[in-house]
Amino acid sequence: MPSIKKVAEVAGVSVGTVSHVITGSVNVSEALRAKVQAAIRDLNYHPNHVARSLKTSKTRTLGIIVPDMTIPFFPQVIRGAEAAARDKGYSLIAVNSDDDGERQKELLSLLRSQRVEGILLVIAAAPTPLSQLTKILDASIPVVCLDRIPDRVPVDSVSVEDTDAAEMGVSHLIHMGARRIAIVTGPITLKNERRRVQGYKQALQKAKIPVDDGLIWAGNLRPEDVSAICREKLSGTGRGPDAVFSTNGPTALGALRAFRDCGLQTPRDIAFATFDELTVDDLFTPSITTVVQPAYDIGFRAAQILLDRIEGVATERESITLRLPATLKVRESSRVLRASARL
């Protein structure tokens, strides 16, 4: 591949001049500019970002670490972040941590070595030691946490209004007539999950329904495991729930499969609502009532904050906490008779 030196030689000017033409930072006479541009075209020259970055110590690249891109929520987040980055001429490197703390550590180190200028991080669910977190944060490179918010660590973060969103979903189920509502969660090591459970409790309390801890089903993010947990709970003796609320996409899949396996029909036998679109929610029969997170916006806003930090626009010492509202899409799975038949 041709270098700037080759271009200078062909154009008959100095490398400095070629550089000035490319970056546009210094005026160059029309005559020389034309010669340089012709040479660039003839040689099919592409400036070497590697060399440029070394000199300027700016890579104009951001990194984003997500648990798993095959979970539909995350690609939307990434696209949002990508759009915000592109607006400012930055690129985005997306990688998967598989919710593994060790892998997350490797990736942080890798991105650091690649000299990305900032990192968007969805913390791995496998408990990330506090020590590691603090190390990430005083890494002298800006980090914004997305979706999942670390405990007790001051850091910029963007996520949904977990508590409100969960309360909205559960209140809707109550409004539709459900009274014994179970909640199936992801790992409760995650603060978000705990906040969603809190929203669930708030909704019950406002409706004067006692909270039954036996209806809080804590799980993980593997649909198969969640499915097993739900099957067990649903087939137990005693009164089962008349509705289930799920706190994210993977657990929703687990819960729905458990319903199927237990021969429960929705909403006839059991009402259902969940966080996060399953991409085809509207096509399900019945269609699924969903608390929709503004995934694209979460990515977009987080990247904006990160870029503001990088470019020194956001100079606040304290961390920025942004919580975006969710919206409720009411569909068939929550269509329960008022004053439910289940008593």
Place this chain on the structure above:
Amino acid sequence: MPSIKKVAEVAGVSVGTVSHVITGSVNVSEALRAKVQAAIRDLNYHPNHVARSLKTSKTRTLGIIVPDMTIPFFPQVIRGAEAAARDKGYSLIAVNSDDDGERQKELLSLLRSQRVEGILLVIAAAPTPLSQLTKILDASIPVVCLDRIPDRVPVDSVSVEDTDAAEMGVSHLIHMGARRIAIVTGPITLKNERRRVQGYKQALQKAKIPVDDGLIWAGNLRPEDVSAICREKLSGTGRGPDAVFSTNGPTALGALRAFRDCGLQTPRDIAFATFDELTVDDLFTPSITTVVQPAYDIGFRAAQILLDRIEGVATERESITLRLPATLKVRESSRVLRASARL
């Protein structure tokens, strides 16, 4: 951030020695090695890949251009490619072209400037001029095409056995009793789509069913558009189809929404099968019969071929063409009575 020079200073050795410890390319005495490693730890030093790449002109990075990561097929491909890359110590940069030829061009240029060592490319559906394609390919950097195969251009490629896979799906519908089978496709500018149509025709011919061009519904990749096309065709006068086969995920969504809008139930009123899992196919009521592509493997194998080219293992002059078989998941949507009632 500390540089290798700082490490050398702290460890009391030369930068050369530090470099040798890091790369392991030259023997270093145990005593010095220990001092260097201590210094690295103390300083929290991360080697600067930018400088290393400049010197070695190796970035150990691959790029992958997909149309849109929010289509569930692509994240799986990316994860496959990521795994193959990681096996050899490479990283992967994933970007979205939005099926836009212009954007694709920009991205290729960007990746080139970033000096990725090879590119995995899912060609944009918006017709890519032949001139641009050839330019990509003699780019002096290896390219492997995935999923979508360009016409008339010799290039390494990995994709599914389109024709066989489509024939398998359509034959299954025939076997289940369908006789008037419509096919709804993506943009027929794509060779793959044309091959899938060919598979459809082969299945019909083998069953001695005449091909009716009025049942070949060519569309695009926007579910809304496909939906509109299907609604129009389905509500037309005359005998409608008794089954529909869809050639990819986005068109499947469009078709299913059209069924819903036209009040058609599956499989009672119309049988259905499609290429590509909709992530929750098994949960649909009815569940959807699907021709499943080995998405992860497509990404994995493509990245392997690319890496072989980069590392000079694959030295064939001719291009490598790899076609992987699909598998058929039979589910409820294709459960049609033999000797169908629709006459």
Place this chain on the structure above:
DNA sequence: GTCAGAGCTTGAATCGTTTCAAGCCCGGGC
């Protein structure tokens, strides 16, 4: 006609690595 200064253009230093060639040290063979 001279000189100041504006405006281009240029050469050289520099970024943080890798790597080559050269230097150093030490032990063993004669």
Place this chain on the structure above:
DNA sequence: GCCCGGGCTTGAAACGATTCAAGCTCTGAC
């Protein structure tokens, strides 16, 4: 005791850009 050679270690060049300071060429004012 001397010399040879092997094995570590080191210093310096080089990768391809940016950028600073200095040099050059004009133009315009006096």
